[in-house]
Amino acid sequence: MSEIRKPGESLPESASALARVAATAAWHTAGWGVRTTARGARRVGRAATDRDEAAALAHDAGEAIAAVGELARAASQGTPLGKALVNAGATLGGLVPEPVTDAVNGHVVASRTVTHRPEPPEPTLRERGQELLVRSRDVWSTDQGHPAFGRILDEVAPDEARILMLLLNHGPQPSVDVRTGGPVGMVSSQLIAPGLTMIGARAGLRYVDQVPSYLNNLFRLGLVWFSRESLRDPLEYQVVEAQPDVLAAMHSVKFAKVVRRSIHLTPFGEDFCRTCLVEEDAAAADFPEHATPGDGEAVGPA
Known part of the structure; x- marks a missing residue:
């Protein structure tokens, strides 16, 4: 040509x-x-x-x-x-x-x-x-983490991320309910103050008064759950029960009693923390163990 x-x-x-x-x-x-x-x-x-x-x-x-x-x-x-x-x-x-x-x-x-x-x-x-x-069926797929993790990151506040890291690094956290006690409380106990914790102080949150809202949102996202069971170490609860808000609730009625509970990461929540909130080289480390929701246990906020 x-x-x-x-x-x-x-x-x-x-x-x-x-x-x-x-x-x-x-x-x-x-x-x-x-x-x-x-x-x-x-x-x-x-x-x-x-x-x-x-x-x-x-x-x-x-x-x-x-x-x-x-x-x-x-x-x-x-x-x-x-x-x-x-x-x-x-x-x-x-x-x-x-x-x-x-x-x-x-x-x-x-x-x-x-x-x-x-x-x-x-x-x-x-x-x-x-x-x-x-x-x-693609054995060569490189997908990492659950596809919902990206959406969850958009719906989690910075303080809530600190709560998740507290639970991941330090294990389940104690929580107490203050209810009416005495002879009448044995028949019909009324809830005075639910879900009192020290999570705000322990996690170093900016807005400590928002802890109940934070925990409700984390529960809504499937990252935490609330157990009726108490932790094994009673010392964890002695510190919580000495806090001013717990004492004020107990002194607000003639007879009061404290019901001990605990707050845990769900398996999904632990996977989220390992994938999104910790450094990659630390994701495979051993963290404190959390209980898994079982039959007959409370899995929502108190």
Whole structure:
């Protein structure tokens, strides 16, 4: 095939121009690939279980290959670079020329291309479920952590993260309820002050008065649970029961009693802490053990 050169252009200059054309084509092709990666990932997952989607995906891939080949042929035949790229872009993205007019006299001075190809419809719940099962069989998957962890990080306050780290590093925390006691309390005991703890002070929280709200949110997210059982070490409770809020609740009635409980991380909460809140090299360390919710135990706030 004879080489096409502009008048007065040397062979090295033509080769350099052709190289620029090839580089530009590669750049635009790569850009198109990046823009369609996220959409293509979903289509590949659906194509594994849908014959029609697989055929459409193969057809689109063929169009992309044909567009790149057409660009190379047009450039080698002397087609202006701008026109060749516009034609290739029209093949890839369904681009349609649109005139650009002069704002003063209304004449057409240039043209541009705009995309008119509609976005593919969002996958149905069943398609998403099938894609999830396909991913579950992928032995090369590098997914780390539960997919809900990202959402949970957006719904956890800084003080709540400190509570989680306290539970992870120092184990379950004591909690007490103050109820009416005495002879009447043995028959019908009334709750005076629930869920009193020292978590705010021990975790170094900024807003100590928000501890009940923090614990309720962590329970809502499935990260902590509240046990009716007490901890083995009674000294843990002696410190809590000497706190001013506990003493004030006990002195508010003639007869009072203290019911000892405990607060634990759930297995899901411990996994969240190891994945998101500790350094990577410390994630596999041994931390204090937490109880797992069992039958007949309270698993919500008091």
